[in-house]
Amino acid sequence: MTWLDHRAPVPDPLRGAIVALGNFDGFHLGHQAVAGEAIRWAREEGRPSIVATFDPHPVRHFQPDAAPFRLTTLEQRQELFLAAGASAMLVFHFNSELAATTAEDFVKVLLREQIGAAGVVTGEDFTFGKARGGNRTVLEALGRKCGITARAVAPVLEGGAPVSSSRIRQALQNGDCETAARLLTRPFAIRGTVQHGDKVGRTIGYPTANLALGNYLRPRYGIYAVTGRVLSSGEELKGAANVGVRPTFDPPKELLEPYFFDFAGDLYGKEIEVAFHHFLRPEAKFAGLEELQAQMAEDCARARELLSAAA
Numbered sequence: 001m002t003w004l005d006h007r008a009p010v011p012d013p014l015r016g017a018i019v020a021l022g023n024f025d026g027f028h029l030g031h032q033a034v035a036g037e038a039i040r041w042a043r044e045e046g047r048p049s050i051v052a053t054f055d056p057h058p059v060r061h062f063q064p065d066a067a068p069f070r071l072t073t074l075e076q077r078q079e080l081f082l083a084a085g086a087s088a089m090l091v092f093h094f095n096s097e098l099a100a101t102t103a104e105d106f107v108k109v110l111l112r113e114q115i116g117a118a119g120v121v122t123g124e125d126f127t128f129g130k131a132r133g134g135n136r137t138v139l140e141a142l143g144r145k146c147g148i149t150a151r152a153v154a155p156v157l158e159g160g161a162p163v164s165s166s167r168i169r170q171a172l173q174n175g176d177c178e179t180a181a182r183l184l185t186r187p188f189a190i191r192g193t194v195q196h197g198d199k200v201g202r203t204i205g206y207p208t209a210n211l212a213l214g215n216y217l218r219p220r221y222g223i224y225a226v227t228g229r230v231l232s233s234g235e236e237l238k239g240a241a242n243v244g245v246r247p248t249f250d251p252p253k254e255l256l257e258p259y260f261f262d263f264a265g266d267l268y269g270k271e272i273e274v275a276f277h278h279f280l281r282p283e284a285k286f287a288g289l290e291e292l293q294a295q296m297a298e299d300c301a302r303a304r305e306l307l308s309a310a311a
Contacts, residue, residue, distance in 0.1 A: 002089070003091070005091055005093065006052075006110060006115070007093065014088055015116030016118045017042065017048040017049060017115070018039075018041045018117070018119040019052050019111070020035040020037070020050070020086070020121050021034075021128075022126060024051065025053075025165055026168055027072060027080040028163050028165065028184050029158065034153045035051050038119075041121065042087075042119075043085075048087035049085070051081040051089055053077055053091060054091075057094070058099070061096075061099060067218075068216055070217060071184075074089075077089065092110075101130060103139075104129075105129075107134070108142070120143065122152055124136055126139075168180050168183050172220070173218070173220055177277055187277050190211065192211035193270065193271050193272075194267040195210050206259045206293075206300075208257035208258060209228070209258050209272060211256040211274065213243070218243070222279055222283050223242055223283070224241050224243065224303075225302070225306045226239055226275060226277060228275070230267070230272050232270060237260040237263055238260065239261050239263075239300075240259055240261075241256060256274060259300070277310065278303070280299055
């Protein structure tokens with residue numbers, strides 16, 4: 001799938017595209033509705049379709065000290081956009097220059113001249129441009145002046161409430177993996193490269209693959225039933241994982257530590273994705289390794305049961 005940068009002109013074969021425009025972090029049901037409308041529209045007119053996203057998220061630019069809140073990396077988004085049927089992903093690199101771009105220049109210079117968009121699809125509440133000076137109505141009016149047709153997609157409702165990234169983040173912070181997965185249409189997943197740890201798990205029969213959490217949202221600290229995917233091979237794994245600061249050990253260190261059942265391979269240096277299916281219990285401090293080992297056996301048995309039932 002083609003990965004485009006808003007600072008460079010779009011190649012000729014992708015000009016005249018229908019562009020889905022939004023942050024799309026998580027690419028949940030609501031985001032999928034926006035992208036789906038753009039892709040359908042593009043197919044009807046024989047045009048390419050581009051899903052455009054922002055990185056970093058504008059909130060990160062304006063509030064650099066905000067707690068981590070990301071649901072997906074750009075690489076994960078690219079895979080999701082491709083699976084949805086888009087021709088390309090375009091990344092708006094959000095910096096001071098982009099933040100200072102007026103709504104008029106955003107449409108005229110970026111969407112029309114740089115990207116060559118023929119049509120744009122957004123959510124009804126999408127805002128853009130300096131000081132959020134643009135909205136759905138402004139986009140339609142500015143688009144008419146430069147030959148861009150704009151459409152807006154209504155919020156997707158689930159359980160009587162709009163699907164939103166903030167709603168998903170709250171569910172994950174509550175340990176409610178099931179609600180998050182329903183709104184995302186897949187489990188929340190953290191991707192990273194396996195790093196060397198202190199190897200305590202190996203000494204008690206539960207070797208873990210240690211991952212830094214980076215800029216991902218921190219789900220509720222605790223133990224989860226998870227699945228893993230090795231990106232280089234596509235191998236699928238099942239396991240139990242701790243996410244948190246490991247209060248039994250000093251010094252505290254924030255990590256995602258999945259233990260994969262019936263796996264004896266070497267994952268060091270490999271990129272894996274860990275998907276959160278069920279919250280089992282909060283993180284706890286144990287008096288010693290024997291007590292921890294006994295609890296881990298219970299956790300793994302419960303995780304096996306839950307994952308087998310879902311298979």
